[in-house]
Amino acid sequence: MALLSNDEQRQVSEAVSRVELKTDAELVTVLAARSDDYAYVPLIWAGVVALLVPGVLSYISGWFSANQLLLAQLATFIVAALIMRLPSITTQLIPESVRHWRASSLARRQFLEQNLHRTAGETGVLIFVSEAERYVEILVDRGISRHLDDAVWEAIVDVFTQQVRDGETLKGFLSCIESCGELLATHVPVTQTRNELPNRLVVLE
Numbered sequence: 001m002a003l004l005s006n007d008e009q010r011q012v013s014e015a016v017s018r019v020e021l022k023t024d025a026e027l028v029t030v031l032a033a034r035s036d037d038y039a040y041v042p043l044i045w046a047g048v049v050a051l052l053v054p055g056v057l058s059y060i061s062g063w064f065s066a067n068q069l070l071l072a073q074l075a076t077f078i079v080a081a082l083i084m085r086l087p088s089i090t091t092q093l094i095p096e097s098v099r100h101w102r103a104s105s106l107a108r109r110q111f112l113e114q115n116l117h118r119t120a121g122e123t124g125v126l127i128f129v130s131e132a133e134r135y136v137e138i139l140v141d142r143g144i145s146r147h148l149d150d151a152v153w154e155a156i157v158d159v160f161t162q163q164v165r166d167g168e169t170l171k172g173f174l175s176c177i178e179s180c181g182e183l184l185a186t187h188v189p190v191t192q193t194r195n196e197l198p199n200r201l202v203v204l205e
Helices: 006-020 040-061 066-084 087-093 096-113 150-165 169-187
Strands: 026-032 124-130 135-140 202-204
Touching: 006 026, 006 169, 026 096, 026 169, 040 066, 040 087, 066 087, 096 124, 096 135, 096 202, 124 169, 135 150, 135 169, 150 169
Parallel strands: 026 124, 026 202
Antiparallel strands: 124 135
């Protein structure tokens, strides 16, 4: 999975800088390759396969003695675990609700780690993307939510999410930042010149 190049990251940073010239909001963008390594998932599935497949074959055919069954289960577990460790396969084994829960948790951690909750006027805005989970979220502090209801971000998130699914992450970031900027410039216009947080794209690999 290829994250954005240095030039593409620069384009995101410049888009944030342009928006912040027109609003008191402080925007931070975060792009994560994935929100969890899900190391436990292949082990769980491999365990299920190792218990069921050799056991069912032994029950139907009577091929295995007790020792042979144990060895077959062990071999099946090892092979299945290795195959299911492949990122493309691991992602397919995880329920969407779990993937989105992990991505949402990481987004909230990043909101705190990037100090968005400490801005003057409580005007922090996080635009978060987790590529493996195809997940996008916009989180805002109280100084923004007083002026804009959470529902206004849903349409922007929906469009951006589809762009991430289509492999157009850069285009999604730029259009999302522009759309957010239009709303913020109208409802939280600039009243003083300041830049409390870095405008660079934060990349979590």
